[in-house]
Amino acid sequence: MKKPLLKFLAVGAVAALALTGCSSDGGDASASDKKITIAVFNGWDEGIAASELWAAILDEKGYDVELEYADVAPVYSGLSSKDYDVVLDTWLPSTHADYIEEYGDDLVDLGYWNDEAKLTIAVNEDAPIKSLDELADNADTFNNTITGIEPGAGLTRITQDDVIPGYGLDKMDYLTSSTAAMLTELRSAEKNNEDIVVTLWKPHWAYDEFKIRDLEDPKGLLGGSEKLHSFSRIGFADDQPEVNEWFTNFTMSSDLLFSLENAMFSGDKVDDYRPIVTKWISENQEYVDSLTK
Structure with a gap:
């Protein structure tokens, strides 16, 4: 009777070790399952604001959130190849239409969260x-220059392909670099009381920070109102059903977005937005709580 008993005990010990190992691995897998990577367009402040807001919310809910900043084209490529989980700043039907046409079969539209973009x-x-x-006839007033943003932005493409030829602005210099550089030029022009023309969009905190106004677009070449969509990689809903539902139901008014952007961007440049976002959340707690109900 002793030998069978010892054999039974040995088998039980091995099984226990195996279960312990599984439990440990399972813990790691569970932690891994809580990891979410949100792609953020460089220079697109409404997307930065929304992404930083969700990073703070999801961190509080126990998720491990990483924000990865990149230009527009690499974001859609990375989302289609599942290097990223979500991007919250797709402008449709016009601005990012080319990217959705190219990568849309490998993406999932989670719907729009703001319908007042322009x-x-x-x-x-x-x-x-x-x-x-009136701009072509007054080009000298603006130093014969239109100051733009990133070369790969949808706004840049529309300005270059539609607005410039449509309004006879081909003889003006169209400078593209970055949103940050454009805002620097805008700030400098205001400080020096100089005339300037820039490519911009709404919602954007610059409209509260600077004394600027939009030029009328009688030909409608900049398009009408657009919607800000969230897109995910294929399979995200299966991997993160709770978060997928939150993103799908996400809505944010322009007033709230302006408020958050102003808090984050209108003051001195900072390297860490989290303390600002945390303070904004505490001031808008009822709204923030509603996003995860």
Whole structure:
């Protein structure tokens, strides 16, 4: 009887060790299952604000959130190859239509969270023109220059392919670099009381920070109102059903978005937005709580 008993005990010990190992691995897998990577467009402040807000919310809920900043094209490529989980700043039906046409079969549209977005071309408030169809004849007033943002942005493509030829602006210099560089030029022009024309969009905190106004677009070449969509990689809903539902139901008014953007961007440049976002959440707790109900 002793030998069978010893054999039974040995088998039980091995099984226990195996279960312990499984439990340990399972713990790691569970932690891994809580990891979410949100892609963020460089320079697109409404997307940065929404992404930083959700990073704070999801961290509080026990998720491990990583924000990865990149230009527009690499984001959609990375989302289609499942290097990223979600991007919260897709402009449709116009601005990012080319990317959705190229990568849309490998993405999932989670719906829009704001329907008041609009591409604009803005000037200083006291500029002598009111419409884009006056710009060509007054190009010298603006140093013959249109100051743009990132070369790969949808706004850049629409300005270059539609607005410039449509309003006869081909002889003006169209400078593209980055959103940060454009805002620097805008700030400098206001400080020096100079006329300037920039490509911009709404919602954007610059409209509260600077004395600027939009040029009228009588030909409608910048398009009408757009919606800000969230897109996920294929399979995200299966891997993160709770978060997928939250993103799908996410809505944010322009007033709330302006409020968050102003808190994050209108002051001195910071490297860590979390303390600002945390403070904003405490001031808008009822709204924030509603996002995860």
